[in-house]
Amino acid sequence: MKEGCCYCGNVQIKFCESNVILALHCHCLDCQKYFGTKASVLTMPSKTLEIYGKTCSAEIIGGSGKKIIRHFCGECGTVIFNVPEFRPGYTNLMVSTLDDVSWVKFDFSIWTKSAPTWAKPSTDIVFPGAIPSEVLKTIPF
Ligand SMILES: [Zn+2]
Numbered sequence: 001m002k003e004g005c006c007y008c009g010n011v012q013i014k015f016c017e018s019n020v021i022l023a024l025h026c027h028c029l030d031c032q033k034y035f036g037t038k039a040s041v042l043t044m045p046s047k048t049l050e051i052y053g054k055t056c057s058a059e060i061i062g063g064s065g066k067k068i069i070r071h072f073c074g075e076c077g078t079v080i081f082n083v084p085e086f087r088p089g090y091t092n093l094m095v096s097t098l099d100d101v102s103w104v105k106f107d108f109s110i111w112t113k114s115a116p117t118w119a120k121p122s123t124d125i126v127f128p129g130a131i132p133s134e135v136l137k138t139i140p141f
């Protein structure tokens with residue numbers, strides 16, 4: 001099991017790494033605004049992520065035009081995970097919540113056309129925009 005928490009520790013998470021189906025960096029402008037340079041997330045079935053403590057939520061409209069619900073700690077503001085309306089049943093956990101991030105292997109980076117020149121993508125595989133449909137088909141959502 002992998003564990004993690006927000007900055008203040010009021011929200012804790014636990015999951016088994018075998019349930020992670022995707023690890024990616026998102027360089028879209030929304031993520032830059034929210035997280036500084038990019039968002040690093042692990043996608044897993046929502047029911048496999050154990051959450052302890054109360055999260056607050058904020059609704060945003062993603063690049064797809066669909067809603068994304070961001071869940072964060074109401075005490076310290078750390079974003080814990082988000083739930084995209086366009087992918088029911090799956091949760092994107094922020095890698096920054098993990099106690100140990102050394103084991104994470106990122107599959108690819110998306111929206112790299114938005115990345116500033118001083119924040120180059122760190123994966124071999126990069127996509128200038130959203131995940132291409134032929135790649136999406138290979139992910140076991
Ligand atoms: Zn907190």
Ligand SMILES: [Zn+2]
Pocket residue numbers: 026027028029030031032039111
């Ligand atoms: Zn993004």
